Amino acid sequence: MATLELKGIQKSFGDVNVIRDMSLDVNDGELIVFVGPSGCGKSTMLRMIAGLETVSQGRISIGGRRVDHLPPADRGIAMVFQSYALYPHKDVRGNLGFALKHAGVAQAEIDQRVNAASEILGLSEMMERKPRELSGGQRQRVAIGRAIVREPDVFLFDEPLSNLDAALRVHMRVEILKLHQRLGNTMVYVTHDQVEAMTLADRIVVFRDGLVEQVGTPLELYRNPVNTFVAGFIGSPAMNFLQADAKGSRIHLSQSEICTSHIGDGRVKLGLRPEHLMLEENGAIEGTVSVFEHLGGESFVHLTLPDQQTLVAKLDGELSFKPGDTCRLGIRPDHCHVFDMNNIRIAS
């Protein structure tokens, strides 16, 4: 087990800066999730930690030991890939033991470590099978097993669940969480799925265009996003952003006062999470229903406001609206997020 330290990391391919000055301290035993849209540099960052890409500038340390000049095998890391990347010509046992065999570990110890890992992951029944004879979930478990066997300081996961179907993804997510609780290793997990990020992470790092937008626990990011990008990325359905007017530290949407804020007069962006909007007879937000989606216990209402701005509300209970109906919604003032026109959060 070990800490992971990134200091002033930069990476460029030719003229393109993929990572622009990233620094991060990952605590011992922490599960940290890199999240962001595709092409934001999160996978590149992971590959640099793994040693599969060189670092253009900066320092990577694992357990206090500088590793950015070392080959991947000497860094004390293990990586699980999106495509599993199993050796197709070796059976499960061969796949699990391959790295150890190469490192010259004694056969008895290889057997012991392979058996231990297969027990943890429930692979004991299929040790003699080839990867092509396994299902997607089983293959992913073998890939994780291959990482466990190496007893690394830091586990790296590169979108490990993206190839699985939805039900299996939820199942494997729980497995990974259990595994983390059981092994207690430091883990870095890359995903573009904010649900995975929210459920797995001790802390989330939100990437955009090679820059870190925000680092924090899932709830910190949910409650206090630093800008509209983070606010829109975390939470599902995504946060609504509405143009509103600020006058005398009061925020108005279509003449109705929604909340207060320390800001001078002018235009602001108001962020309202769909799940925070409630049906209210005297609510401040009035709109016309354009689409109504049932989900059973809850429903999504898509509204068009008088000034043609649109908004989604997630409402509890079995409701029924028809397109064209008028709907009034309210929100608690402390649930309002206010951003300036440069998309930066304004402290309320």
Add this chain to the structure above:
Amino acid sequence: MIMRERITSAGIHAILIAYSLLALFPLILIVINSFKTRKGIFNEPTALPLGKTFSSDGYASVLTNSDFPLYFGNSMVVTCVSLMLILLFGAMAAHALSEYEFPGDSFIGVYLILGIMVPIRLGTVALLELIVDLGLANTLTALILVYTAQGLPIAIFIFTEFLRSVSREIKDSARIDGLSEYRIFFEVVVPLVRPVIATVAVFSMIPIWNDLWFPLILSPGEETRTVTLGVQQFIGQYTVNWGAVLAALSVAILPVLVMYVIFSKQLIRGITAGAVKG
């Protein structure tokens, strides 16, 4: 509907059978005539060797009265060694081109593959001078070098295309497992592209085995003759021992056939299935 399908299927089979017969006809002709007397060959070239026309004199003269076993050995050595070198260097060059980025990589790729378009026989005179200068005239080494050079471009071309399809994550995974770049090539990449290796082997082997040009020019000496050149001794200026020529050719087919069977076993597709999500 079913009737139509049957007719289509019968039509396809008729075409395939006709093509097979066409392709096999010269081969069958060589084999059956190799068992006939000279008279039998010329009187009834397509008849089976039965009764009076049957004779195994051709095989007898090939196997006893000549250095045929020596020629056979020479052909085997030249073909096998050239093939090994082509596969080894071809696959390694292709791996380098498909896996690594380095200055001038695309130029080198084009340079290596350009050889496909330049017939190596155009350079025969220069090659002969070079081989003589190197003191390699009348050696099997000369042939091996020339055939390796001749086979590499197409091998690199085919390998490059296929090696590009090997998942990058598998190679990265091997790097994390601590394998050197050479071991990644031999232990991870090569097992994945076995079918391609077999294909390239078959492609490269046949022109080498059948070649008459370079053995005739570079190593016509008694000790270094290959089968195709050796057969020429039965073709005199005034008489041709057809029985022996055909017997020699029949025997010469065998090793190619055996090697083809060996390689075609490797042509099992789908070995990569399950390695990565397809």
